[in-house]
Amino acid sequence: MMYIKNFRKLNSVLLLSALLMFAGMGTGQAKIDGLEGVTTFNFTAKAGHITTGEGNTVLFWGYADDGGHQGSLSGQAQYPGPTIIINAGESITINLTNHLPQATSMLFPGADVVNATGNIAGTLTMEAAFANGTAQYQVTYNQPGTYTYYSGTNMDLQVEMGLVGAIVVRSGTAGQAYDSADSSYDYETLFLLTDMDPVIHDLVEFGRFDEIDLTKRNAVYWFINGRNGPDTLLDPFVSWLPTQPYNSLPRIRPCENLLLRLVGGGLDGHPFHTHGNNINVIAKDARLLSTDGATADLAFSDFTQSVYPGETYDALFTWTGANMGWDYYGHATEDVETMTACEQQVEADFGPGASSHGLPIPVTLPAISELTFSPFYSGSPYLGGGSFLPPGEGGFNQNGGFYYMWHSHNEKELTNWDIFPGGMLTFLIIEPPSVTIE
Amino acid sequence: MKKLRTLVFSVGLVMMIAGPALAVDVDLVAEKINLTMPGTGEVIPMWGYRLATDDPGTATVPGPTISLTTADTLTINLNNALDDLGPGLVEPTSIVIPGLIATEAGAMVPTWTDGTSGSRGGDVTKRVRSFTHEALPGGNATYVWDTLTPGTYLIQSGTHPAVQVQMGLYAMLKVDDVGGSSVYDTPYNNEVDMLFSEIDPVIHNAVATGNYGPGQEITSTIDYDPRYFLLNGVPYYDAGDLGVPVVPGDNLVRFLNAGLQTRVPQLLGAYMTLLGEDGNQVPFAKDQSSLVLPAGKTFDVIVTADNLTEIPIYDRRLAFSPHVVQKAVLAEKFGVFRSGPWFLDANGNGAWDPGTDAAYVNFGQTGDQTVAGDWNNDSFSQIGVFRNGPWYLDANGNGAWDPLVDTVYANFGQTGDQAVAGDWDGNGIDQVGVFRNGTWYLDANGNGAWDPLIDTVYANFGQVGDIAVAGDWDGNGIDQVGVFRNGTWYLDANGNGAWDPDTDTVYAVFGQAGDIPVTGDWIGDGTTQIGFFRNGSWHLDMNGNGIWNAGIDVEFANFGQAGDKPVTGNWP
Structure with a gap:
């Protein structure tokens, strides 16, 4: 039996009150919200307003899914556009109606087939004229991977305004991003990275198009899946962010594989940084990094992956707790009975004859009165642990998980128009093995 | 899809060698020119290269493209005509090719701000002005590369490069395998050059009028804020300017960035296979549809186009030259x-x-x-x-x-x-x-x-x-x-x-x-x-x-x- 130190004995009343206090706090998930099981979409490009992390309201142009499908906001422009999830080889049809004050269109880089019709023969594709113009795009992706779509008209303005989204194309094998065992994952998460200069948006809102000069653009907002930190941590589809449905709070248990789908959606590059472990980048632009097409033999490991506009990367992340030098489960020394495969792996990393069991965290924990608390601190340094915290502290960490900040390594981008913290910032949660993850 | 506008190339091809090995001499002149930006009519003072055999005042940005093979050697004789930039304004200049080793006497020996070269000695007030020996205003200098390795390179000024390169002193060097139409032992049947650069008119005007430098109106390029984004020397105004004609089979696309910002060329409807970067063959070919192209970088990629005659390639950072944002309302x-x-x-x-x-x-x-x-x-x-x-x-x-x-x-x-x-x-x-x-x-x-x-x-x-x-x-x-x-x-x-x-x-x-x-x-x-x-x-x-x-x-x-x-x- 597993012996858990007394950190584990949570006062249930305290826990309940903490849960109530942070009822709005997301419980985290490791799936990608989006339009799935649908191949015909009726989108309208139109204006809406987003709420930024520090409370500002900004006009944006977004795609609205008029189909009422789960995974999007029916009839409501959203930032970013609906995430489209399909299977390799599938064709989708997007009927686009334009409620913007200028022509618009959609591009699908990396798609194998794009048949476009519309009111206007644009430079890059067929466009929907403004004032209720329409266009239709029939798009086929034969190869699995992570893709992006965005406006192909007046692109510098329209992408800045928010007309961008992600497309996930699944392989034929469940739990594999590509037709390769090297792309196996337990959970997946999307990081669509965008940036925004609200001054441009204000000029659009006031109709002062003459004054818009995109060469003077200066982004001061940075987003993951359309939200600034700390709103990234909230549940998806919370009612008070009616145009920003998607969150970003991935969580896994030790030894599980998390697939990161990174998409550069804005106009600037962002160095996306993972704490907790390196990521293993297995694909770029929906192509496995491979010499033979079967194994990800060109995959590379890093902890900061620059993601530039238009690029997509797929990367795998796992966390075992190996080599931490202490027993993050908080086992007792005599606790040598059956270990999970994951625990065995951690044990193996200690070397022959050695064991992490019973090794305490190699620091003397200060007294509670000497600590400044993060809301993500459970009160215990051990996974699944918990302890008494001063009133009003903690509470975001219901299961005693480990929180690792995942963020842009350009620290300037951790702000919401000069207010810290915020911007391109979220957390990965390593949950105890007993926690259920949807 | 609409047929895209064909690119207008301002680049003159000087040499296309596919025969016996040659010791190629190129006589270049660096001089000032004025370029009129299409679309706005703004006149930008630039510095560019021309062939010595061309008429004065005909320098281009980028300068003449030099196409050679690994069997050749390259000698550039540089004449510095940046000696009449304005009252009291002259510039020494030089040429370097990052990625290739110059072999003439004195190659890549730095020139200091006092005009001396060699050891800095004990004078720590000196700073490096040039990566190599210079052609003084009105003077000449010769640069030699005895060994050429395959790939694509930027020829650029090695003197005060923060000023001189962005003023326009850059050009393209292509080095093919012996026999040509092949690079890194990869044959191609069409080639496309995409040299990106930028212009900040404020800096150009300050340099041209002697208002640039310490204590001047514009002290440095710290506030570099480009307003024109150039492809092969021509401003592109929107993505539509970036249509690339291709032929069936393997098209070699050479990407170069002589500007100071990062561009991200994005292909639409096609993928590219990375062959080399900075004149180095990559160990494994990788397919991708976008390419991060930072300042000073070159890439060689193959685009296989079997059913396409043109492929849109645009900067996905969406840096387009000043243009009228399409109005929401009609003025009339x-x-x-x-x-x-x-x-x-x-x-x-x-x-x-x-x-x-x-x-x-x-x-x-x-x-x-x-x-x-x-x-x-x-x-x-x-x-x-x-x-x-x-x-x-x-x-x-x-x-x-x-x-x-x-x-x-x-x-x-x-x-x-x-x-x-x-x-x-x-x-x-x-x-x-x-x-x-x-x-x-x-x-x-x-x-x-x-x-x-x-x-x-x-x-x-x-x-x-x-x-x-x-x-x-x-x-x-x-x-x-x-x-x-x-x-x-x-x-x-x-x-x-x-x-x-x-x-x-x-x-x-x-x-x-x-x-x-x-x-x-x-x-x-x-x-x-x-x-x-x-x-x-x-x-x-x-x-x-x-x-x-x-x-x-x-x-x-x-x-x-x-x-x-x-x-x-x-x-x-």
């Missing part, structure tokens, strides 16, 4: 007359919005000709009709006929005349006029009556069957005449009322027989552009070049209907 708006009722697009979105746009129940009658103009000098347009002699103008702009308030001209023109209106004298108030089978009668004094010897008559502009138009073609504040003849436009650009084949404007095809010509300042730039109305659909020449440019020009598919008479104006 639509209206139609339906034999009594009028419908005016008051909000200028090109669509009928009930409750927002203006509907006039009754002004005029079946058979009337329509005009619109600013009759009362309030800077807005009002409507009016011409009824075979009499004119009725809505002087108070309320859209209804108000006897004794609105304007009646009892007799200007006759049955069969075409009615026009325009500001013939530039006073801000529009006057009426008629076109009669090639002859124009314009009410120049604006009194609504024909005054021989005072009012204007153009005896011969157009012919029977033409449709009369008027507009301020040249932006001088005075309207000129023109005619539409079955899709062809003849505009009196010089405003003398006569057809001057050398100076007046003809647009060969914009519209067709049966279309109704319309004119207006759609984009609000102070000149009049053309358009046509076809059964409720409006096609506007937004960029004013008299040609239908898909993606730039705009069709408004639904304002009015067949049988309506279109008018345009600045409705309140």
Whole structure:
């Protein structure tokens, strides 16, 4: 039996009150919200307003899914556009109606087939004229991977305004991003990275198009899946962010594989940084990094992956707790009975004859009165642990998980128009093995 | 998909060697030039390279492309003509090729700010001015590369590069395998060069006028803020400028970035296979549709195009040169007359919005000709009709006929005349006029009556069957005449009322027989552009070049209907 130190004995009343206090706090998930099981979409490009992390309201142009499908906001422009999830080889049809004050269109880089019709023969594709113009795009992706779509008209303005989204194309094998065992994952998460200069948006809102000069653009907002930190941590589809449905709070248990789908959606590059472990980048632009097409033999490991506009990367992340030098489960020394495969792996990393069991965290924990608390601190340094915290502290960490900040390594981008913290910032949660993850 | 515009290359190809190994000598001159930016007309002082055999003043940006093979050796003899940049302004300069090792005596020995080279000695106030030995103003220097390795390289100034490279001193060197049409042992059957760079006019003007440097108006490139984004030396204004012609099979695309910002070339409808970077073959070919191209970088990629003749490649950072952001509203708006009722697009979105746009129940009658103009000098347009002699103008702009308030001209023109209106004298108030089978009668004094010897008559502009138009073609504040003849436009650009084949404007095809010509300042730039109305659909020449440019020009598919008479104006 597993012996858990007394950190584990949570006062249930305290826990309940903490849960109530942070009822709005997301419980985290490791799936990608989006339009799935649908191949015909009726989108309208139109204006809406987003709420930024520090409370500002900004006009944006977004795609609205008029189909009422789960995974999007029916009839409501959203930032970013609906995430489209399909299977390799599938064709989708997007009927686009334009409620913007200028022509618009959609591009699908990396798609194998794009048949476009519309009111206007644009430079890059067929466009929907403004004032209720329409266009239709029939798009086929034969190869699995992570893709992006965005406006192909007046692109510098329209992408800045928010007309961008992600497309996930699944392989034929469940739990594999590509037709390769090297792309196996337990959970997946999307990081669509965008940036925004609200001054441009204000000029659009006031109709002062003459004054818009995109060469003077200066982004001061940075987003993951359309939200600034700390709103990234909230549940998806919370009612008070009616145009920003998607969150970003991935969580896994030790030894599980998390697939990161990174998409550069804005106009600037962002160095996306993972704490907790390196990521293993297995694909770029929906192509496995491979010499033979079967194994990800060109995959590379890093902890900061620059993601530039238009690029997509797929990367795998796992966390075992190996080599931490202490027993993050908080086992007792005599606790040598059956270990999970994951625990065995951690044990193996200690070397022959050695064991992490019973090794305490190699620091003397200060007294509670000497600590400044993060809301993500459970009160215990051990996974699944918990302890008494001063009133009003903690509470975001219901299961005693480990929180690792995942963020842009350009620290300037951790702000919401000069207010810290915020911007391109979220957390990965390593949950105890007993926690259920949807 | 529309056929993309073909790139205009300003790059001169100096050498294409596919024969025996050669010791190639290239004589380059660095000199100042002025480049006029298309689209804005802004003149930018630049520094560029030209071949010594070319005429002075013909330097290009980028400089001449040099194409060699690994069997060759390269010698560049540089003449520095940056010796007359302005009063007291001269620049030493030099040439380096990052990625290739120069082999002449003194190669890559730094030159210090005091002009000395070699060891810095004990003087720590010296700073490096040049990576290598220099050609002094008016002087010469020779640079040699005995060993060329395959790939694509930037030839650039090695002196004060933060200034000189962004001023335009860069060019492309291609080194192919022996025999050519192959690089890194990968044969190709077409090649495309994509050299990106940028211009910050503020810095260029400061450098050109001696206002750049410590203690000067512009102290450094720290506030570098480019306004023009160049591909092969030509500003691209939107993604449409980046269409790349390809051929079936393997196309080698060489990407170079001589600017200071990162670009991200993105392919649409195709993938590229990475072959090499900075003149180094990559160990494994990888497929990708986007490419991060930082400053100073070169990439060689293969694009296999079997069913494509052109591939759009655009900068996904979407840095396009200054251009008019497509307006949400038209500066000059639509209206139609339906034999009594009028419908005016008051909000200028090109669509009928009930409750927002203006509907006039009754002004005029079946058979009337329509005009619109600013009759009362309030800077807005009002409507009016011409009824075979009499004119009725809505002087108070309320859209209804108000006897004794609105304007009646009892007799200007006759049955069969075409009615026009325009500001013939530039006073801000529009006057009426008629076109009669090639002859124009314009009410120049604006009194609504024909005054021989005072009012204007153009005896011969157009012919029977033409449709009369008027507009301020040249932006001088005075309207000129023109005619539409079955899709062809003849505009009196010089405003003398006569057809001057050398100076007046003809647009060969914009519209067709049966279309109704319309004119207006759609984009609000102070000149009049053309358009046509076809059964409720409006096609506007937004960029004013008299040609239908898909993606730039705009069709408004639904304002009015067949049988309506279109008018345009600045409705309140």
